[in-house]
Amino acid sequence: MTTASAAPPATRHAPRRRETAGATKKGMRSPYPTWFYIPAAILFLVxxxxxxxxxxxxxxxxWTLFSQEFIGLDNFVMFFQQPQLVQGFTNTFIYGFVTSAAKVVLGLALALLLTGPILGRGYLRAVVFFPVLVSTIGVGLLWKALLDPFHGMVNGVLGAFGLPQPGWYTDPNMALLTVAGVDIWKGVGIATLIFMAGIVAIPQEYFEAARADGAGAWSVFRNITLPLVRPATATVIILSLIGGLxxxxxxxxxxxxxxxxxxxxIASVIYKQYQAGFFGLSTAGNVILFIVVTAIMVPVSYFLNRREAEL
Structure with missing residues (x-):
C-alpha cells in the first residue's frame, strides 16, 4: 500500500498518457479527414x-476535332526537322536563363538597397513592385509603343542626343533580348520582394556582431547576407526559370x-501550329515543353533544396 501510494507522479499518469496517444492515433485513422482530399483529387484528375x-x-x-490517326513519333520527328521550330526551342533556353539570371542579380541588388536606410524607401518599394501589378499584355503593348523604331519615345530621346536609334524589336539580332529586357523589368519586383523578406528575416544580432568585429560591407554581404538568403534565392530561381521557359x-x-x-x-511556336491547323504537331510541342521544363526544374529544385537543407 505504502509503495503504491508513493509511486512518482509520472508513473501514476503514464497509462493516461498512453490512452491519450492511442486516442490520437485512432483519431488519425478516422475516415473523416479523408473526405477533404476527395474534391482536390477530383479537380487534379479532371x-x-x-x-x-x-x-x-x-x-x-x-488529329482534328472530328478525326484522329495514330502516326507514332512522326510529329516529334517533324518538330525537330523544321528549322523554325528548332530555333524556337533554342530561344526558349536563351530567354529562360537570361531572364531568370537577371532577376536574381537585380532582385538581390534592389532588395539590399530597399532594406537599407535610404530616403523615400517606401515610395521606391512601390515603384519597383508596380510593374508586377500591370497586365502582361498591357506591359507588352506599352513597351511596343515606347520602343517603336520610328515613332517611339525611346528612339526619339536617343535621336535628340545624336545617339543610334536601333530597331529594338524589328532587328533580328535584338528582338529576343529586347523582349527579355521587358520581362525582367516587369518581373524583377517579385524577386525583389522575396529577397527583401529573406533579408528582413535575418537576425540583426549577426550584423551587429560583424560590425563589432570590424567587418566591412562586402564581408557582411558575402559571409552573412548571401548564405542566409539562400532559401529566397532558390525560390526566385525556380519561379523565374519556370516562368521564362x-x-x-x-x-x-x-x-x-x-x-x-x-x-x-516553344510556346509561340505551339500557338502558330494551332493557328495553322497542325494540331498533332502543336500537341507534340506541348509535350516537348512539358518534358523540357520538368527535366530542367526537377534537378535544379533538388540541388537548391539539398543545399538549403545543409545550412
Missing part, C-alpha cells in the same frame, strides 16, 4: 492528370515571334 495523359496520346496522332504572352504582344522566327519560343 484538370491536370487527364489532360496531361490525353496530350501524350494526341501527340502521337494526326513557359513565357508566351509578352513575346506575342511585342513581336509575335518575329521578325521571321527570330524571337519565337
Amino acid at each position: 484538370f491536370f492528370a487527364v489532360p496531361t495523359f490525353a496530350s501524350f496520346y494526341f501527340s502521337l496522332t494526326r 513557359r513565357s508566351f504572352d509578352l513575346i506575342w504582344a511585342i513581336t509575335k515571334g518575329g521578325p521571321g522566327f527570330t524571337s519565337d519560343v
Whole structure:
C-alpha cells in the first residue's frame, strides 16, 4: 500500500498518457479527414492528370476535332526537322536563363538597397513592385509603343542626343533580348520582394556582431547576407526559370515571334501550329515543353533544396 501510494507522479499518469496517444492515433485513422482530399483529387484528375495523359496520346496522332490517326513519333520527328521550330526551342533556353539570371542579380541588388536606410524607401518599394501589378499584355503593348523604331519615345530621346536609334524589336539580332529586357523589368519586383523578406528575416544580432568585429560591407554581404538568403534565392530561381521557359504572352504582344522566327519560343511556336491547323504537331510541342521544363526544374529544385537543407 505504502509503495503504491508513493509511486512518482509520472508513473501514476503514464497509462493516461498512453490512452491519450492511442486516442490520437485512432483519431488519425478516422475516415473523416479523408473526405477533404476527395474534391482536390477530383479537380487534379479532371484538370491536370487527364489532360496531361490525353496530350501524350494526341501527340502521337494526326488529329482534328472530328478525326484522329495514330502516326507514332512522326510529329516529334517533324518538330525537330523544321528549322523554325528548332530555333524556337533554342530561344526558349536563351530567354529562360537570361531572364531568370537577371532577376536574381537585380532582385538581390534592389532588395539590399530597399532594406537599407535610404530616403523615400517606401515610395521606391512601390515603384519597383508596380510593374508586377500591370497586365502582361498591357506591359507588352506599352513597351511596343515606347520602343517603336520610328515613332517611339525611346528612339526619339536617343535621336535628340545624336545617339543610334536601333530597331529594338524589328532587328533580328535584338528582338529576343529586347523582349527579355521587358520581362525582367516587369518581373524583377517579385524577386525583389522575396529577397527583401529573406533579408528582413535575418537576425540583426549577426550584423551587429560583424560590425563589432570590424567587418566591412562586402564581408557582411558575402559571409552573412548571401548564405542566409539562400532559401529566397532558390525560390526566385525556380519561379523565374519556370516562368521564362513557359513565357508566351509578352513575346506575342511585342513581336509575335518575329521578325521571321527570330524571337519565337516553344510556346509561340505551339500557338502558330494551332493557328495553322497542325494540331498533332502543336500537341507534340506541348509535350516537348512539358518534358523540357520538368527535366530542367526537377534537378535544379533538388540541388537548391539539398543545399538549403545543409545550412
